[in-house]
Structure formats: C-alpha cells, structure tokens
Amino acid sequence: MDYKIILKEINEKLGIEYSLFLLRDDEIYLKVRLDDFKNICLALHKLLNVPIASLFALDARKEKGIFEIYCSFMSAKYKKWFFVVAEIPQDNPKFNSLAKEIYSASLFEREIKEMFGIEPVGNPDTRPLRLHSEVWPKGAYPLKKDFNKPEAAGKTEDYVFNKVEGEGIFEVPVGPVHAGIIGPGHFRISCAGEPIINLEIRLGFTHRGIEKLFEGKNVSEALRISECSSGDASFANSLSYSCAIEKIAGIEVSENTRMLRAVFLELERMYNHINDIGGIAVDVGFSFPAAFASIVKENILQLNEKVTSSRYLKNVNSIGAITINWDKDKTQALRESLKKIYKDFKEIKEILLSSVSFMDRVDGTGVLKKKTAEDLGATGLAARASGIAVDLRKDFPGIYAKAEFNLIKQETGDCLARLNVRLAEFEESIKLIYRFLDRITPQAAAQNSYNIKEGFALGFTEAWRGTLTYWVKINKEGLIERCKITDPSFLNWQALAFCVLGDIIPDFPLCNKSFDLSYSGNDL
Amino acid sequence: MRIIKNRILKGIVTKPLDEGFLSEELEVTGAELKKIIQEKFSRSLHIREVDTGSCGACESEIISTTNPIYDIQRFGVSFVASPRHADCLLVTGPVSKNMAVALKKTYEAMPEPKFVITLGDCAFDGGIFKEAYYTEKGVANIIPVAFHIPGCPPTPLDIMKALLSFLKKA
Secondary structure, X not given: OOOHHHHHHHHHHOOOOOEEEEEOOOEEEEEOOHHHHXXXXXXXXXXXXXXXXXXXXXXXXXXXXXXXXXXXXXXXXXXXXXXXXXXEEOOOOEEEOOOOOOOOHHHHHXXXXXXXXXXXXXXXXXXXXXXXXXXXXXXXXXXXXXXXXXXXXXXXXXXXXXXXXXXXXXXXXXXXXXXXXXXXXXXXXXXEOOEEEEEEEEOOOOOOOHHHHHOOOEHHHHHHHHHOOOHHHHHHHHHHHHHHXXXXXXXXXXXXXXXXXXXHHHHHHHHHHHHHHHHHHHHOOOHHHHHHHHHHHHHHHHHHHHHHOOOOOOOOEEOOEEOOOEOHHHHHHHHHHHHHHHHHHHHHHHHHHOOHHHHHHHXXXXXXXXXXXXXXXXXXXXXXXXXXXXXXXXXXXXXXXXXXXXXOOOOOOOHHHHHHHHHHHHHXXXXXXXHHHHHOOOEOOOOOOOOOOOEEEEEEEEOOOOEEEEEEEEOOOOEEEEEEEEOHHXXXXXXXXXXXXXXXXXXXXXXXXXXXXXXXXXXX | OXXXXXXXXXXXXXXXXXXXXXXXXXXXXXXXXXXHHHHHOOOOEEEEEEEOOOOOHHHHHHHHXXXXXXXXXXXXXXXXXXXXXXXXXXXXXXXXXXHHHHHHHHHHHOOOOOEEEEXXXXXXHOHHHOOOOOEOOOHHHOOOOOEEEOOOOOOHHHHHHHHHHHHXXX
C-alpha cells in the first residue's frame, strides 16, 4: 500500500497545507500550521484508523523561540509511523486539545501541560500526572530548558479524585505502599455493594525524571539510563533507544547481531511471561503451579546469566553492537536449557488449564472490550487478548521476517484470554529462538566506533508488554536534546481501570496481575 | 474421601531439583543465616519491603529469594504484608519526592526495635538517578539506615550473603 494516497487525501479533500520535512523507510514527518494541527491529527486518526501512538512537546525556544509539538500514529497497513509537527509560540503556549475526539490523547496532554506548561485548550482534565501537587510547586516545569530545581515545595495543594456519590456507595483506597513486593501506586475503588463501579488509578510515585536526565548526556551514557527505565524490560528499553541512535547516525547493524538481539528480547519476554503465569496462579490461591513457574523463571534468569553474564540482560546491548561474544557453546547451552524449560512449561500449562476452580476464576473475569481497548489505544498483549491484531514483530518485522513469526491473539479480552496469549507467546518465543539459533554464527564482542550526528529518529520494539518507543533528538554537539519514552504501560494502565468495572474487589489483584504493568516504566 | 484417594493414586508430583541449581555456597550461607536468626531474633526475621522508585529489577530479585530454589523462608526470613508485623524495613529505589512521605509513614508504623536495610545502588545515594530533579538522593536522607546491599540489582545469593554479613556484625 502506498502512503501517498493518505497524503493526497489530506491535501485535496481536506485542503490542509503541509510540508514534508523528513522521510525515512518507516517514518514520515508532516509539518503543519498550529491551527491545522488538530484537524490533521483527527484526519489521520480517521484515515489510518489507529489511536495516537505518542504525543509530546519539545522546547526549542533557545534556537527558534518556539515550542514544538509532535503527534505520532503507527500504521501497520502502510508500514509507516506518521508524525504531525507544529510550532507553538512561546508567548502564547496553547494548542487545541484532541482529548475529546481521541481519548488516547488525554494522558499525553496532561503530561505536556505539567512538563512544559503548554495549555491543551479544551481538555476537561488537566490534573498533574506525575508531579504530585502535594510536593511540587505550581509553575515549575521540568522539561523546559531553563528549568531550575525549586528549593522548597512552596504552595502545594491536594489532588482531587473523581468522586462517585450515592446511597450505599463506599470508597476503598489502596496504596501507594502495597502488601506485596511490588511498585507503588494508588488505587481508589468505589463500590456499590460488591461490584466495582469506578476505579481511579493514581500513579507517578516512582517518577524520577528520566526524560530530563537524558538531556545533555552523550549517547553511550544515556544507554545505561534507558536500561533503568523499567528493570524487567531493560533489554527492550536499551534496544528501542539504540535503534533510534542507529537510525540517526546511519549505523548498519549486522544481521547476526540483530538476530542475537532478537534472541535476548525473546528471553526477556519468556521470563516475564512465566512470571505472570505464576502470578495469576498466586492471585487465585493456586500455589503449586505458581511455585513451579517461579522455578522456570529462575531457570531462565540463570540461563541469561550464563550466556550474557547478566540476569536482567543489562549491559548487553550497545550502540550498533552487543558487548558479549557468542560461540557454539552458548548456542548449545541455550538449546539444551530451552528443551528442559519447555518440558516444565508444558506441565505448568496442563496443571493450570485442567483445574476447574482455576478456570472458573479467570474465565470471564476482567473483560476489556475490543472497542474500549481501541479507544484507549491499548497496546501489546493486552490489546491482542482483546482481539486487536497489533504486534510490531508482525507489522514492522525487520529481522523477525526470517523466523516466520506468528501473531497470537484472543477475542474475549478477559483474564483467561490474557493468560492464553502469554502461554502461546511463551511457546512462540521458544520456536523463534530455535529458528534464530539455526542461523546465528559465532561472533566476538564488537567494538563500536561511530560518528554521531545531529538529527532525530524513532526507535521502537515490541517489548513483552507491548509497543515501546524512544523518540530521540540529538543536537549539534552530539548530545541528547530530547528523549521521549512511550512505555506500553502508559496507556494500558487505563485499560485496567476499565476492565475491573462490574467485578468484585477480590478479583482486582487478579486483573492487575493479568496485565502486570510497569510502575517505573509509566512514571519514568 | 475422594481427595485422599486422589492423593494415594497420584503419589508425589513434585520432583527433585536439577543439579547445578543448588550450589553449596547457598546451603552454607543459608545454614549460617538460620543459626544467627535463631540466636538473635528468636527464630525469625520479618521484613517489610518498600519500593521508593526503583526500576523493578530489585523487587524481582527479592521475590526470587523466596522461590523454591533459594527459599529464604526456610532460613527464618519472611516477607510480611504490613509494617506493623516487621522487624526490618527493606527499601529499594532512590526515593522519589512522591514516596518520601509514604516511606516515612511506613517507618513510623513499625514497632520498636526496628532497623532499615537499603538494597540496590540507587537506594544508597540515588545511583544513576543522583542528578534527577525528583529524587531525594537515597534513603538515608529520609530515615536512618543501618546497612546497604549493593548491586544493580544484587542477585538472590548476594542478598543472602550481605544479610548474613550484616547480622554477624550487628
């Protein structure tokens, strides 16, 4: 399919002027006037029939005296990421909100407001997301270039939760410190009798300011930071980031290295999927398969350590290369361990799916409807469980084209569907790794020498939770000017808030685990 | 009746762990840990874990210490759901501004005697997040810390060994 049809349609039918200012194999940037920004975003949303992938701003006041705003859409049909770019004047920092027409824009707009002080005009909800008003003064915008850390919190105010009122309605606040060994977040559950009628999720507790931390760093320093964005997806994060840098600098990555990277990405997916399969069993009180699954997880972590000397695949990736050498012994070790892991996995699967009481708990619990998932812009496994066929390994296959990847999806959108997607993807990952191993040849740890240049690009990967993107801009000095991370958890947390409605509170942990979203990836 | 019949028919479904999983080091460390906990804490050490902005890898490793391979519970260490039940607070993360109050409150909710252990490089002084605008540069700036377990993240065996070395001295 030719993307030019879309451009033609925008120009001729809607009469919107735009200028094309960058074109890559998989990225296209349209520059428009700020007045047209909303219209063209709505038009692309409709024509491509996709939610907003990311919406972010950057501060270019020093060079050009403006802010820039970027809105991106991922089109699997045209194999392109469409970016709409507009300039916002610094003396009147406002743009027309998209949130009422495209729900998935809402959170991004709140983020832009709290980080840059740019007003999304017409957005009904402008409460801060991560900079909690109890500890952070109004008017301090961290991602502005002239930001100085405020000395004292100054005048602070309380957060206003959405309130459900009526006879017999009660609220259950949970968190930020939870009972388990898990990240912090606050959940406000409103119930009428047993069923949950509203869930409001307040996050941001693990906000550290990662995006600001990237600024001014050189590209290899920043790689370490990307690994700490979300620790259970550290390889996916470093891969997304380095893909962006490789595009900017025009670095060719050898096929062998790309295949090894895919192997590590699948290993990361496997240990997390088995962790969640066990976690779902824990949350219905079925401890035997849970313990079994934790052995398999440990198995994979030890395997990671054996082949890369890091259990969480940290320090493995680098720009344009990987830092470890690969030999026949490692291929052999991987094959043998995977055989054992697969045998254990099949047993766990059988135990779970043949237990009537277990199936009774997961079947039909926490349904995320396809329409809701589409509106929220849910990605990754949560979307696939609700019948949306989105997977970057299929849509932008790259190296996966060599491994005959099968997209896995379910239709029902309940906890069972998400469990089934995990089970099937675990098996698929093993198959993929085997296919890659057939082609991988031994290689030594590579020295990476490259010339970094000015520019910007999008790096993306299908992390185990879903689409993970890094949009990186490098300045003249070769340092990072802006890095926008869009973690799959960011939009999927909203999906959790909708899927528990009508269920009872004891099912909430189960629903939560069936998504298993990242606190730190969301909060950044 | 049916359950008993089922039990007998099925026999033991668990199986011995593969060799190579269980290192001698683990057993030796564990035995020593158990002995010290017997003496100093009259049989058990209860730990409450709080994440103040870690990336999640430290949590994953703490959970790993409780899996059947390490099974730290058998040496007398257990992770509890409430600070009210805890002897020790185990804190990860550089302490984000949003978590500072929650961390303080959790600490205050613990009964005396109590102590705090930090885990992971960023809990020590902020680590990689030291320069970030939204962190408090380590747990020691909020509550008194008795011991630190380094690593990014420390492995389950590292955690057990560090815990042992601390309890020996304390």
